[in-house]
Amino acid sequence: MSEFPEKNWKRRKLENLLKSYGKHGRLIGRRGVAGSARTKDNVSSVEELVLSQEEQPQTHRSISSYARFPEKSASKSFVLRIVHDDLSLKCVKKRRAQELTQSNRAVRLQRAKNLLQMFPDDKVDFTWFTDKKVFTVSSPRNPQNDHLYVPAGTKKKQVAAERLLRTRTTFSRSVMVSVGVSKLGLTDLIFVDPGVKVNGSYYRDVLLSQKLLPVMREMSGEFCIFQRDSAPAHRARDTVRFMEQTTPAFISPGAGSRCTLLA
Numbered sequence: 001m002s003e004f005p006e007k008n009w010k011r012r013k014l015e016n017l018l019k020s021y022g023k024h025g026r027l028i029g030r031r032g033v034a035g036s037a038r039t040k041d042n043v044s045s046v047e048e049l050v051l052s053q054e055e056q057p058q059t060h061r062s063i064s065s066y067a068r069f070p071e072k073s074a075s076k077s078f079v080l081r082i083v084h085d086d087l088s089l090k091c092v093k094k095r096r097a098q099e100l101t102q103s104n105r106a107v108r109l110q111r112a113k114n115l116l117q118m119f120p121d122d123k124v125d126f127t128w129f130t131d132k133k134v135f136t137v138s139s140p141r142n143p144q145n146d147h148l149y150v151p152a153g154t155k156k157k158q159v160a161a162e163r164l165l166r167t168r169t170t171f172s173r174s175v176m177v178s179v180g181v182s183k184l185g186l187t188d189l190i191f192v193d194p195g196v197k198v199n200g201s202y203y204r205d206v207l208l209s210q211k212l213l214p215v216m217r218e219m220s221g222e223f224c225i226f227q228r229d230s231a232p233a234h235r236a237r238d239t240v241r242f243m244e245q246t247t248p249a250f251i252s253p254g255a256g257s258r259c260t261l262l263a
Contacts, residue, residue, distance in 0.1 A: 050087070050089065127224075135177060176192040180212050188215070240252055
């Protein structure tokens with residue numbers, strides 16, 4: 001205390017620090033973390049906790065949970081410094097994807113090679129892709145602003161019940177839209193009639209025969225390639241039979257593959 005008077009240290013505080021050092025072999029700060037807590041043991045503990053989730057799906061932990069590893073009482077910033085500075089790691093967010101078996105991968109790879117052999121680069125412009133999307137028809141609203149004003153002195157039980165309820169329908173109104181896209185352009189937006197289920201019959205008789213195929217043939221000329229996904233309506237037996245009868249060449253759907261046809 002006499003050697004560093006500018007520190008304004010108190011005797012009791014110094015005694016507590018010396019007592020802590022004698023007990024733990026290190027100085028314990030206010031948060032319970034040593035002033036130099038990024039020791040080899042702590043780095044190893046954080047590394048084990050961070051990387052232990054690598055091969056265990058659905059067991060992700062946040063940095064906050066890492067900070068609560070046993071007997072350390074570490075802060076979030078302490079763990080982040082170890083992850084970034086000592087371990088040289090960064091967090092990468094995973095994307096959702098379909099899980100494929102080895103058989104699926106082999107089939108898709110073989111089909112991709114076959115398609116590349118059948119359709120060279122100069123045929124890319126004539127390749128059409130189609131898909132459907134359901135849009136929910138509902139106006140945005142902020143429930144925080146949905147208030148009801150009544151005269152002062154009015155009790156809540158005196159207000160009609162229907163005025164106090166914010167109701168919603170069981171099923172939101174929606175609209176299904178289909179479209180075909182290629183390098184040559186795109187078809188008009190095709191709106192599916194409300195209440196109609198897009199099964200194999202509707203897909204063949206309406207979407208394909210009346211809407212999609214005529215427009216694609218008109219824009220592409222004598223040659224076009226039509227690629228679809230493996231939705232149930234696309235790979236139905238009658239749909240496959242229809243495409244085999246109405247197109248010069250057809251690649252039937254297979255496990256883990258996409259339906260591709262030459263129209």
